[in-house]
Amino acid sequence: xxxxxxxxxxxxxxxxxxxxxxxxxxxxxxxxxxxxxxxxxxxxxxxxxxxxxxxxxxxxxxxxxxxxxxxxxxxxxxxxxxxxxxxxxxxxxxxxxxxxxxxxxxxxxxxxxxxxxxxxxxxxxxxxxxxxxxxxxxxxxxxxxxxxxxxxxxxxxxxxxxxxxxxxxxxxxxxxxxxxxxxxxxxxxxxxxxxxxxxxxxxxxxxxxxxxxxxxxxxxxxxxxxxxxxxxxxxxxxxxxxxxxxxxxxxxxxxxxxxxxxxxxxxxxxxxxxxxxxxxxxxxxxxxxxxxxxxxxxx
DNA sequence: AATTACGACAACCGCCTCTCA
DNA sequence: TTGAGAGGCGGTTGTCGTAAT
Numbered sequence: 167x168x169x170x171x172x173x174x175x176x177x178x179x180x181x182x183x184x185x186x187x188x189x190x191x192x193x194x195x196x197x198x199x200x201x202x203x204x205x206x207x208x209x210x211x212x213x214x215x216x217x218x219x220x221x222x223x224x225x226x227x228x229x230x231x232x233x234x235x236x237x238x239x240x241x242x243x244x245x246x247x248x249x250x251x252x253x254x255x256x257x258x259x260x261x262x263x264x265x266x267x268x269x270x271x272x273x274x275x276x277x278x279x280x281x282x283x284x285x286x287x288x289x290x291x292x293x294x295x296x297x298x299x300x301x302x303x304x305x306x307x308x309x310x311x312x313x314x315x316x317x318x319x320x321x322x323x324x325x326x327x328x329x330x331x332x333x334x335x336x337x338x339x340x341x342x343x344x345x346x347x348x349x350x351x352x353x354x355x356x357x358x359x360x361x362x363x364x365x366x367x368x369x370x371x372x373x374x375x376x377x378x379x380x381x382x383x384x385x386x387x388x389x390x391x392x393x394x395x396x397x398x399x400x401x402x403x404x405x406x407x408x409x410x411x412x413x414x415x416x417x418x419x420x421x422x423x424x425x426x427x428x429x430x431x432x433x434x435x436x437x438x439x440x441x442x443x444x445x446x447x448x449x450x451x452x453x454x455x456x457x458x459x460x461x462x463x464x465x
Numbered sequence: 466a467a468t469t470a471c472g473a474c475a476a477c478c479g480c481c482t483c484t485c486a
Numbered sequence: 487t488t489g490a491g492a493g494g495c496g497g498t499t500g501t502c503g504t505a506a507t
Contacts, residue, residue, distance in 0.1 A: 182475070182501075205492060221493075222476065235473085257495060268495070273474050276497095 173216040178208070180216075183223055187213060191220055192228045226269045233265035237274050245271060246283055 183191075194211040205217035213220060241263055248259045256268035256275075263271065
């Protein structure tokens with residue numbers, strides 16, 4: 167009876183993550199996007215951590231384009247409003263806030279907003295149960311709740327700075343190169359591994375496979391599942407700029423950037439030849455996205 | 466200066482859902 | 487159709503920094 171634990175809790179490290187562990191995890195996930203699963207990651211990456219812990223660390227802290235702390239009034243208002251409508255669906259609420267994780271939103275709620283909410287609402291909310299929805303805001307319990315602030319804005323689509331990112335990528339130094347952050351991380355990782363192996367503390371696994379190969383590709387028992395590194399994250403790692411174009415990768419697509427990027431398609435092939443595994447994945451996503459027929463162009 | 470209380474946030478736990486063989 | 491494994495999620499706990507005493 168009962169579930170088998172996801173890992174041997176006696177042999178995994180717990181508690182705060184060190185910089186070295188972060189570097190290893192970041193490098194591994196970025197380098198081998200779409201090529202494995204979380205449960206096997208620690209073994210392959212040489213981390214003495216539970217796979218779920220790795221996932222949490224990546225999603226809540228290491229993932230690119232995340233923002234921590236400094237919640238704006240607009241965000242507070244939106245959280246309060248959404249909580250009034252759907253309750254503690256933190257992942258849903260976080261999805262409406264760019265760069266926020268459910269854990270962040272939840273912590274922010276517990277430390278700050280909860281008090282504010284109960285000041286506005288004399289009685290605790292009748293927490294919507296499973297199967298709840300926006301419609302559940304019409305509380306049938308009869309609890310008299312004061313009106314909640316209206317949402318500050320409609321849900322924001324996932325936005326990425328694609329045109330300038332690609333422009334920077336393509337024109338970087340006059341050549342066809344991307345920022346090879348992952349290369350730096352890889353070097354950092356290799357240095358750490360070497361340091362560990364020469365320092366007596368044995369790492370349980372071998373270094374990552376060579377450029378362009380995936381963990382599972384070199385594993386006889388490779389899983390077919392993928393890292394949850396979506397294209398939003400992938401693209402978000404490209405260089406930032408103050409000028410943003412709006413590109414949404416799901417639902418109705420609008421992509422002013424890609425109108426200008428049309429002429430770059432040829433350059434994609436060159437980029438694919440010179441990029442790391444992770445960047446190749448990103449570029450393939452971009453190329454396939456651009457070629458989607460329902461891509462709309464905005465002015 | 467030392468101790469305590471509290472806030473903020475990182476991390477863990479365990480259950481539920483989803484996917485796939 | 488079903489069961490196992492993996493991911494997702496919300497609640498809770500742990501840890502650390504800082505303000506208050």
